[in-house]
Amino acid sequence: MPVNGKFISISFRSLSIYFRGLLLFLVPTISLASELPKRIVSINVCADQLVATLVEQERIISLSYLSRDPNSSWLGSLTEKIHINHGTAEEIISLNPDLVVTGAFGFRPTVSILKRLGYRVLELPFAKTIDDISTNLNLLTNAVGNNKKTNALIDRFYEETKKVPISTTEVLPLFVNYETNGWISRDDSLPNHIAQRVGFNTIGRQYEVLTSHKIDLEALLILGPDLINIGYQWNESPALVSEYMQHPALEELLRRTKQINVPDPYWLCGSLKTQDAILILKQAREELFSNRKN
Amino acid sequence: MIILSLVTLTLFLISLLVGSMGIGLPSAHTTLNKVDPKIYSLILQEIRLPRAILGFTIGASLGLAGATLQGYLRNPLAEPGVMGVSMAAALGAVIAIYTGISLIIPMALPLMAISGSLIVIFLLQLIAGSGGTATLILAGVAISSLCGALTSLVLNLSENPFASLEIVFWLLGSITDRSMAHVWLSGPFVAIGWLLLVASARDLDALTLGEETAVSLGVNLSRTRLLVISGTAFSVGACTAVAGVIGFVGLIVPHLMRPLVGYQPSRLLPTSALAGASLLLCADIMVRLLSFSTELKLGVVTALIGGPFFLFLILKLRQKSMT
Numbered sequence: 001m002p003v004n005g006k007f008i009s010i011s012f013r014s015l016s017i018y019f020r021g022l023l024l025f026l027v028p029t030i031s032l033a034s035e036l037p038k039r040i041v042s043i044n045v046c047a048d049q050l051v052a053t054l055v056e057q058e059r060i061i062s063l064s065y066l067s068r069d070p071n072s073s074w075l076g077s078l079t080e081k082i083h084i085n086h087g088t089a090e091e092i093i094s095l096n097p098d099l100v101v102t103g104a105f106g107f108r109p110t111v112s113i114l115k116r117l118g119y120r121v122l123e124l125p126f127a128k129t130i131d132d133i134s135t136n137l138n139l140l141t142n143a144v145g146n147n148k149k150t151n152a153l154i155d156r157f158y159e160e161t162k163k164v165p166i167s168t169t170e171v172l173p174l175f176v177n178y179e180t181n182g183w184i185s186r187d188d189s190l191p192n193h194i195a196q197r198v199g200f201n202t203i204g205r206q207y208e209v210l211t212s213h214k215i216d217l218e219a220l221l222i223l224g225p226d227l228i229n230i231g232y233q234w235n236e237s238p239a240l241v242s243e244y245m246q247h248p249a250l251e252e253l254l255r256r257t258k259q260i261n262v263p264d265p266y267w268l269c270g271s272l273k274t275q276d277a278i279l280i281l282k283q284a285r286e287e288l289f290s291n292r293k294n
Numbered sequence: 295m296i297i298l299s300l301v302t303l304t305l306f307l308i309s310l311l312v313g314s315m316g317i318g319l320p321s322a323h324t325t326l327n328k329v330d331p332k333i334y335s336l337i338l339q340e341i342r343l344p345r346a347i348l349g350f351t352i353g354a355s356l357g358l359a360g361a362t363l364q365g366y367l368r369n370p371l372a373e374p375g376v377m378g379v380s381m382a383a384a385l386g387a388v389i390a391i392y393t394g395i396s397l398i399i400p401m402a403l404p405l406m407a408i409s410g411s412l413i414v415i416f417l418l419q420l421i422a423g424s425g426g427t428a429t430l431i432l433a434g435v436a437i438s439s440l441c442g443a444l445t446s447l448v449l450n451l452s453e454n455p456f457a458s459l460e461i462v463f464w465l466l467g468s469i470t471d472r473s474m475a476h477v478w479l480s481g482p483f484v485a486i487g488w489l490l491l492v493a494s495a496r497d498l499d500a501l502t503l504g505e506e507t508a509v510s511l512g513v514n515l516s517r518t519r520l521l522v523i524s525g526t527a528f529s530v531g532a533c534t535a536v537a538g539v540i541g542f543v544g545l546i547v548p549h550l551m552r553p554l555v556g557y558q559p560s561r562l563l564p565t566s567a568l569a570g571a572s573l574l575l576c577a578d579i580m581v582r583l584l585s586f587s588t589e590l591k592l593g594v595v596t597a598l599i600g601g602p603f604f605l606f607l608i609l610k611l612r613q614k615s616m617t
Binding site for chain 1 (some may be wrong): 313331336337340341342391392393394396397452453454455456459460463470471473474475589
């Protein structure tokens with residue numbers, strides 16, 4: 001059965017790659033038929049990161065205010081020259097956009113007003129898997145058109161994510177995406193999906209008891225993760241949170257456990273940058289296994 | 295007394311054995327590495343031991359302070375939580391932490407909490423010192439909600455987005471994932487507080503006969519007041535600084551224990567301390583056994599027990615005053 005399963009999954013994957021190629025090939029003709037949008041506004045932090053990478057700057061009128069927040073978005077200096085919006089309907093309408101890109105969450109009243117007034121709105125679902133990211137890339141390029149540069153970027157993304165091994169035979173090392181106050185990523189989140197794809201076990205998958213998104217120190221110590229990613233720690237201004245990471249038991253665990261540092265924006269939203277998170281995890285896994293052999 | 299000590303000791307040991315991963319020594323499936331036995335000792339020493347010690351000291355402090363205050367004010371509803379003393383300590387602690395003072399001087403945390411309590415007890419004395427039961431409780435309620443509001447204000451003003459979530463910790467209290475550092479930080483002050491409170495025991499016995507008789511028996515009233523006020527501030531303030539406000543322990547415990555010790559304050563004090571410790575350890579064990587997706591705060595459990603008890607006491611008082 002495993003052999004069959006593998007075969008089917010391989011053929012599925014090659015099929016889907018084939019379709020993607022077909023889509024990319026077809027997209028320019030479709031887009032050329034209708035006018036390409038020239039005044040694009042994004043009101044969602046996840047949409048910002050896709051728009052900014054796949055659309056020429058001249059056509060981007062405005063991005064959301066969170067695009068400048070280094071904890072949510074990796075765009076950084078790319079946004080310096082672009083107008084920033086706060087997602088209110090009045091603000092967006094005054095920008096006179098011909099395409100408004102948004103995500104699944106936030107600013108719902110704005111979105112419904114814009115739609116009622118006949119603005120073109122593209123809603124990109126929240127990406128929880130690598131395939132979701134591919135879907136969003138396709139949705140966006142269908143709407144805004146594509147060029148050589150963006151095609152190359154997308155191709156590279158497919159290339160990198162395709163190389164991700166799917167291993168099922170060995171005892172899998174345990175990965176935890178651990179945030180301050182003991183919050184952990186759920187199993188239906190992008191970080192844990194990536195970890196599973198790369199060949200890690202995640203807490204939700206291994207221990208059914210722990211379906212919550214919070215874990216106390218004791219449970220974390222007993223589960224003994226093989227790899228920990230520490231998310232952003234929120235300790236610029238003092239609070240109990242900043243004390244949390246200094247607990248002696250946690251410090252001891254971190255001393256014994258391999259750590260990686262994936263910047264939050266890499267996988268908070270699914271974007272082309274997510275491939276860097278995948279690379280970091282893959283490399284960590286290889287290092288873990290080579291240490292084990294030695 | 296001996297039985298009570300044994301119960302407390304047993305609960306203390308159970309507290310060491312109960313963890314979020316079940317009762318007894320935890321077992322884990324192994325992944326790449328075998329779980330190191332050192333991890334078990336780490337869990338016991340750095341997570342469960344400080345938790346059990348804090349559960350004991352905080353419960354004992356609240357029980358002791360409640361018994362002393364009830365004896366000194368001769369008021370059955372007196373208690374650090376109801377009187378606003380705990381909330382004031384929380385305000386002091388919150389100011390120390392969120393302004394960053396405690397990062398520079400760690401001692402500032404317990405000290406500011408203690409000053410918060412001291413100020414409030416003095417205020418209460420001024421406002422309601424000569425008034426009856428109701429005046430004291432009303433003043434306590436007012437001061438308590440004022441301090442609660444100021445605590446929330448300080449937390450809302452913090453730039454850290456987590457600070458406003460931490461309001462829950464300060465208002466309801468918790469000893470989850472505290473470390474030995476918190477034990478060392480609060481321990482000495484709590485010990486001083488206990489000594490001061492216990493030193494007042496004889497005076498409290500004399501006070502049961504009324505102030506004038508007490509004075510004629512050689513009790514120095516201003517000394518007694520100093521002992522009670524500073525003792526309460528030290529023990530309750532230092533505890534609140536590391537665990538937030540945990541209510542009602544000091545209210546319930548002395549009432550339950552009073553019939554057992556023949557209504558004599560000096561005997562009530564140690565008994566209440568032990569019973570308070572037992573109650574809090576018990577509540578904390580419950581918190582761990584009832585696992586919800588987000589952690590249940592310790593103050594929720596004590597309030598669930600204490601709230602109805604408080605109402606029951608008020609009803610009893612009313613019946614008494616009617617007959």
